Amino acid sequence: MTVTTTPIQGLLIIQPRIWPDDRGYFYESYKKNVLAEAGIVADFVQDNQSFSEKGALRGLHAQAQPFAQGKLVRVIKGKVWDVAVDVRKNSPTYGQHFGIELSGENHTQFWIPPGFVHGFVTLEDDTIFSYKCTNYYDKSSELGVLWNDPALDLPWPIEGLDIKVSPKDQVHPTLADFNSPF
Numbered sequence: 001m002t003v004t005t006t007p008i009q010g011l012l013i014i015q016p017r018i019w020p021d022d023r024g025y026f027y028e029s030y031k032k033n034v035l036a037e038a039g040i041v042a043d044f045v046q047d048n049q050s051f052s053e054k055g056a057l058r059g060l061h062a063q064a065q066p067f068a069q070g071k072l073v074r075v076i077k078g079k080v081w082d083v084a085v086d087v088r089k090n091s092p093t094y095g096q097h098f099g100i101e102l103s104g105e106n107h108t109q110f111w112i113p114p115g116f117v118h119g120f121v122t123l124e125d126d127t128i129f130s131y132k133c134t135n136y137y138d139k140s141s142e143l144g145v146l147w148n149d150p151a152l153d154l155p156w157p158i159e160g161l162d163i164k165v166s167p168k169d170q171v172h173p174t175l176a177d178f179n180s181p182f
């Protein structure tokens with residue numbers, strides 16, 4: 001399992017070692033000590049899983065303190081373009097994003113600490129998105145930024161996709177109107 005940095009401090013990419021053989025493959029999908037060596041010293045308390053058809057777009061979400069969540073995300077089956085936007089008020093990369101393709105084929109994982117809004121668009125049908133959270137879900141703490149905020153201009157790979165966005169995700173504030181608690 002290797003952990004690499006991104007241009008945005010705190011966001012990390014985790015690449016597990018795959019052990020293929022004539023039966024299929026095996027890999028260690030989570031290892032606390034390896035992540036701790038990379039600075040991910042987190043106590044994960046909740047695992048989530050979502051199933052999405054091609055075109056489903058979820059985000060951009062976060063939870064306010066004291067329920068802010070770090071998320072270790074991966075795709076078990078299918079493919080997404082995953083994105084995190086820095087909303088840490090004093091960060092030199094405030095408002096900047098990092099996006100990455102996660103798939104059942106590449107087994108890549110993405111660590112998103114508290115202080116980011118997170119989302120993804122689904123690029124294949126029957127996609128299973130699975131992630132570990134460092135805090136519990138708290139509906140009253142939910143925050144969001146508009147996925148297609150013109151000022152953010154996120155490079156969503158959605159050409160030719162029939163986008164499906166929940167009613168909740170259609171009415172989040174733009175980043176300019178977002179009052180970040182981070």
Ligand SMILES: Cc1cn([C@H]2C[C@H](O)[C@@H](COP(=O)(O)OP(=O)(O)O[C@H]3O[C@H](C)C(=O)[C@H](O)[C@H]3O)O2)c(=O)[nH]c1=O
Pocket residue numbers: 048050058059061062071118119120137166
């Ligand atoms: C997140 C969550 C949701 N729910 C219930 C509440 C809703 O009735 C239902 C669907 O929730 P939502 O539409 O918020 O699901 P997503 O759009 O996939 O939201 C997630 O997607 C983006 C990409 C994220 O990063 C967050 O983890 C999370 O906000 O599941 C729960 O019971 N527990 C939970 O932890």
